[in-house]
Amino acid sequence: MKNTKKSIPDNNIGPHHIPDFVSSVIERLTSAGFNACLVGGAVRDILLGRPAVDWDIATSASNDEIRALFNDIRNFTLKHETVTLVHQGTHYEVTSIRCTDHPCITFEDDLGHRDFTVNAMAYDPSKGVILDPYDGRQDLKKGIIRAVADPCERFREDPLRLLRAVRIAVELGFRIEGATIKAIHDMSAQLTLSARERIRDEFMKILLVQRPSSGLTLLKRLGLLEQFLPELLEGVLKRQNRHHRYTIFRHILETVDRVEPDPVLRLAALFHDIAKPRVRIRISGEFRFHRHDEESSLLAAGIMERLRFSREMIRKVVNIVNNHMLEYNSRWSNGAIRRLIRRFEPDPIEVLLSFRRADLLAHGIAGKDLDLLSELETRINALRNEPVISHACELAVDGNKVMEVLDLSPGYEVGKALNFLMEKVTDQPGLNNEADLVRLLSEMGRGNTKS
DSSP: OOOOOOOOSOOOOOGGSHHHHHHHHHHHHHHHTOOOOTTHHHHHHHHHHHHOOOOEEEEESSSHHHHHHTTSSSOOOTTTTEEEEEETTTEEEEETSSSSSOOOHHHHHTTTTTSSSGGSEEEEETTTEEEEETTHHHHHTTTEEEEEEEEHHHHHOOOTTTHHHHHHHHHHHHHHOOHHHHHHHHHHGGGGGSHHHHHHHHHHHTTTOOHHHHHHHHHHOOOOOOHHHHGGGTTOOOOOOOOOOOOHHHHHHHHHSOOOHHHHHHHHHHTTTTHHHHHEEETTTEEEEETTHHHHHHHHHHHHHHHHEEEEEEEEHHHHHHHHHOOOOOTOOHHHHHHHHHTTTTTTTHHHHHHHHHHHHHHHOOOOOHHHHHHHHHHHHTTTTSOOSSSSSGGGSOOOHHHHTTTTSOOOOOOOHHHHHHHHHHHHHGOOSSHHHHHHHHHHHHHHHOO
C-alpha cells in the first residue's frame, strides 16, 4: 500500500542544530578517546524540523568513565546505564552502549535495541553523517511508527513502549504500521509490568497533545486503556439524557479536547463524569446521575493515587471535579457568588469557569446554560474590587473580641459566632470593620438571651 510521504529534508543535520552544551559534551568524550553520537528523539525532531526536547548522547565510554569525565558538572544516575547531566536546569542524558541489558560493540548494535525506527537513528558530528540502519528517515517520510526489527522483542525489553508507540503517533500525527500495532494489541496486558509512575508520565504526554481524544481512542482500541484506566471504559456506549448529545465516554473525550492543554484541566476533563455509569438510574424514562460530581471526585482521587500523582495535583483536579456542576441562576445574590468563589479557593474561580464552559460545549446541544455561565462570569468580574473573606482570621475582630463581647469562654460557641460574622460579611463586605462586627455580635447575644 502506498503511503502519503511527509516532506522532510534529507541529512539535514549540522552543528547549528545542536546546542552548545551538547556539542561540548560530545567534544569532551571524543577528546578523551571515546566515540559519541547524538541519538533518538533529538535526531528525529531535527529531521522533522521540530524543536528538539530530549537530548540523548550515546557513547563507547563506560558509566564510571562518563561520571569521571564530567565530575565538574552536576549529574545523577537513575537508570544504571544512563548518567544525566544537569546544565542550566535542563537534563541531558549520556548513555553507555556498554552498560545496557544488551551490551553493544557498535552504535549500530545499540540502535538495534531502540524502540522504533524513527528513534533508531544517530548523528555522528565527527563525521557529519546520520546512522540509519533501520530506515528511520523513510518511515518519517511515510509518517509511520514501526518497531525496530521484531516488535515483540522490543516490547518485551520494555513494556512501556506499548504506550509510547501511541504517544509518539499522536504527537507526530503518524500511524502505527500493521505488525507493530498487532503486537501492541496482543501484548497489551504486559503494560502492567511497567512502573505506575512511568505509565503516568507517558499517559500525561498523550493527554497534552492538541487533540487527546485521538490518543484515548487508540488506547481503547488497542486494549491499553483497560490496563491502567479501566474505569473510563465504563462509560462506553452508555447513553445520557436530553441534555447530552453524546454517550458518557464520548462526552468525556469531547471535553478533554475542548479544555486548554493544561495538566490539571485535562485531568479534570478526563475524570469529571467518570462515575456517571455507577450512579446512572432511570426515572420516568430519563437517565439521572444524582451526585455524580461527588462520586466522580472520589473515584478520580483513587485513580490518581494509584498512578502516583502528587497530593497537590490530586487536590486541584478533585476541586474542579467536585465543583463542576455550577447550578447558577440569575436569582443568586452577590453573597452566593462570593460563597462560590470561597468554596473553590485556594484555586482561582476562573479555572472552574473555563472548565465548565468546555464541559457545556461538549454536551453537543446548545442551551441556556452557556448564557447563564456568561452572566455569572460578568457578575464575578463586577465583584472583583470587593474583598472576598475566605477565613475568619481576615475578620476585623478575633476570637478574643468575640469572648469579650459575648462573655464566653474558649470553645465551640466562639467558632459559631465567628462563622456567623463570616456569613454576614460575605453578604455585605462593607460590614468588615470592628464597630459593625461588635454591633452584630451584640445583636446576636441579645437574640440568644430572648430565646
